[in-house]
Amino acid sequence: MAQPAFDADALISMFENASGRGGAKLREAAEKATLAGLQGRKLTLKNIRGALESVTDAVSQGAAKNVAGIDAGSLLDKAVAGMDDALLKAVQANRAALQQFVDRGADLREKHLKKALEDLDKFEDTLIGTVKKAAAQAGPLTAPWQQMLDKMKAGGTLSGTSAATTVEQFAGQMHDTLRGSRAAGMRAAQALAEGYAAMASGVLVGMMSALEQSSHPSPAAKPAAKKR
Numbered sequence: 001m002a003q004p005a006f007d008a009d010a011l012i013s014m015f016e017n018a019s020g021r022g023g024a025k026l027r028e029a030a031e032k033a034t035l036a037g038l039q040g041r042k043l044t045l046k047n048i049r050g051a052l053e054s055v056t057d058a059v060s061q062g063a064a065k066n067v068a069g070i071d072a073g074s075l076l077d078k079a080v081a082g083m084d085d086a087l088l089k090a091v092q093a094n095r096a097a098l099q100q101f102v103d104r105g106a107d108l109r110e111k112h113l114k115k116a117l118e119d120l121d122k123f124e125d126t127l128i129g130t131v132k133k134a135a136a137q138a139g140p141l142t143a144p145w146q147q148m149l150d151k152m153k154a155g156g157t158l159s160g161t162s163a164a165t166t167v168e169q170f171a172g173q174m175h176d177t178l179r180g181s182r183a184a185g186m187r188a189a190q191a192l193a194e195g196y197a198a199m200a201s202g203v204l205v206g207m208m209s210a211l212e213q214s215s216h217p218s219p220a221a222k223p224a225a226k227k228r
């Protein structure tokens with residue numbers, strides 16, 4: 001696995017030393033670690049999967065050594081909720097980027113934007129797939145991770161629901177994009193479409209900055225990785 005773009009040791013330590021009263025902080029730490037793993041990277045499924053896998057690996061290591069004897073299932077529940085919170089922000093960043101292209105007259109049938117919608121619809125599957133992989137590799141934590149997997153399959157995720165709503169929203173606009181008198185700006189908007197993932201990433205960075213301003217920095221975050 002590639003070197004995570006966040007302080008994995010800090011996240012491991014948080015879950016290792018977690019008590020029964022620190023649930024909200026664990027959730028926030030998992031969210032910020034996931035966002036840190038995405039910061040400075042294009043919001044592709046590959047990069048999202050990499051960030052999620054790095055966080056689940058750190059969480060597994062910490063939860064397995066929890067010194068207070070906290071139920072592992074409870075710890076993993078907070079971690080998955082935090083990762084879901086991060087993906088929800090990624091969905092919102094994608095929605096904002098898509099809306100900017102639509103406002104400029106871009107055709108959502110253009111291949112880059114169409115792929116963006118298709119990928120957005122796979123966010124939940126990516127999170128579920130990451131938890132499934134963790135369950136298969138977690139040793140003593142296999143059962144708790146499997147319980148989380150079953151819970152997600154049964155109830156879905158916040159990010160998955162938001163992504164589905166976004167895809168439905170823009171699919172409804174897809175047939176109307178070429179109507180009206182915005183054809184003049186079409187070529188310029190489509191030329192920008194190739195940079196869509198980078199644009200969505202930029203929106204996410206702005207959201208992260210707002211998040212940091214509203215709370216104290218998490219010990220699980222460290223400087224962003226370089227763009228890939």
